[in-house]
Amino acid sequence: MDKLESFRNYLKNCKSIISLCGAGLSASSGLPTFRGSGGLWKNYSSIDLATPDAFHTDAGLVWQFYTFRRHAALKAKPNNGHKALSKLSYLENINYLTLTQNVDNASRIAKHNPKKLLELHGNLFTLSCTNFMCTFKEEQNYNHPLTPALADCEDEFSEGSFQPVKEIPESELPHCPRCNTGLLRPGVVWFGEPLPLKVIDKVDEFLVKNDPINLILVIGTSQSVWPAAAYIDRVKQQGGKVAVFNTEIPDMETVENKNAKGEYQGWAFKGDAAITLPLALE
Numbered sequence: 001m002d003k004l005e006s007f008r009n010y011l012k013n014c015k016s017i018i019s020l021c022g023a024g025l026s027a028s029s030g031l032p033t034f035r036g037s038g039g040l041w042k043n044y045s046s047i048d049l050a051t052p053d054a055f056h057t058d059a060g061l062v063w064q065f066y067t068f069r070r071h072a073a074l075k076a077k078p079n080n081g082h083k084a085l086s087k088l089s090y091l092e093n094i095n096y097l098t099l100t101q102n103v104d105n106a107s108r109i110a111k112h113n114p115k116k117l118l119e120l121h122g123n124l125f126t127l128s129c130t131n132f133m134c135t136f137k138e139e140q141n142y143n144h145p146l147t148p149a150l151a152d153c154e155d156e157f158s159e160g161s162f163q164p165v166k167e168i169p170e171s172e173l174p175h176c177p178r179c180n181t182g183l184l185r186p187g188v189v190w191f192g193e194p195l196p197l198k199v200i201d202k203v204d205e206f207l208v209k210n211d212p213i214n215l216i217l218v219i220g221t222s223q224s225v226w227p228a229a230a231y232i233d234r235v236k237q238q239g240g241k242v243a244v245f246n247t248e249i250p251d252m253e254t255v256e257n258k259n260a261k262g263e264y265q266g267w268a269f270k271g272d273a274a275i276t277l278p279l280a281l282e
């Protein structure tokens with residue numbers, strides 16, 4: 001039995017399924033992955049910019065980084081990979097949940113069932129106040145640019161070289177409309193910050209209520225960020241199987257780990273998730 005048939009046979013008997021998505025799911029929508037560009041934005045390490053320290057040190061630099069990503073995400077169109085997951089999220093005969101590490105809003109634009117989507121690391125279009133006395137938080141703020149000083153941060157390059165980063169005084173950065181003193185920050189989870197408790201609780205609740213989860217779809221992720229990557233083992237511990245959708249699958253045999261009868265115990269679909277995922281879920 002070939003891989004696709006084997007996967008589809010298993011899929012149709014699944015009662016509970018989870019997807020764990022990463023930047024590779026949005027790659028063919030034109031959005032850079034973290035590792036794709038060597039993890040760099042204008043020669044700055046994306047991981048270093050996505051930290052509370054970077055924001056405290058130079059909020060202007062960090063806001064130029066997020067303005068670039070907000071603009072790119074505003075322009076991007078969801079691909080068939082996003083749409084295939086949206087379709088899966090409305091099936092009534094299964095218990096289903098999408099866990100996305102992406103903050104690009106693409107799954108929402110792809111009309112994913114909001115009840116079955118958890119944005120583990122937040123969303124670029126959510127804004128919150130950094131003044132700890134102020135609880136201001138706004139979702140779905142698509143304004144661009146957020147301030148005149150952030151106007152020309154759309155392009156990483158100009159004439160082929162990195163467009164220089166500007167010094168932007170805090171007074172010209174987005175401020176809280178409620179307390180009028182706090183700087184606004186993007187509603188994403190920075191490295192070194194805990195994931196929102198309510199999100200962690202919702203995942204745990206799903207994993208416990210629907211134990212055993214039969215299948216986890218691991219889509220376009222390098223599985224290198226925690227605690228997100230740990231959910232793969234949580235499903236394995238429940239006896240669930242893993243299907244990987246990635247352009248690079250170095251450990252294909254381990255993923256598929258065929259038994260003595262040559263039957264697939266997992267599936268590795270190498271290629272662009274915008275193509276392989278809709279095909280597998282057809």
Ligand SMILES: CC(C)NC(=O)[C@H](Cc1c[nH]c2ccccc12)NC(=O)[C@H](CCCC/N=C(/NCCC(=O)O)S[C@H]1O[C@H](COP(=O)(O)OP(=O)(O)OC[C@H]2O[C@@H](n3cnc4c(N)ncnc43)[C@H](O)[C@@H]2O)[C@@H](O)[C@H]1O)NC(=O)OCc1ccccc1
Nearest residue numbers: 022023024033034035101191192220221222225226247273
């Ligand atoms: C780098 C890593 C080692 N560091 C961590 O994991 C850290 C530290 C850590 C915690 N526990 C650990 C245990 C071990 C080691 C380290 C840690 N984790 C944290 O800091 C977490 C917070 C982690 C979340 C960080 N925020 C992000 N995003 C939001 C911001 C922003 O986006 O700006 S993470 C961000 O990077 C990650 C990037 O990974 P991927 O999405 O997988 O993308 P990547 O580019 O790596 O790979 C792309 C893949 O796609 C494939 N691909 C490419 N094109 C395609 C294609 N077309 N089709 C298919 N596949 C494709 C490629 O082959 C590749 O495999 C995503 O999660 C993304 O959300 N917080 C925390 O632990 O808090 C604690 C705590 C607890 C209590 C109190 C205080 C503190």
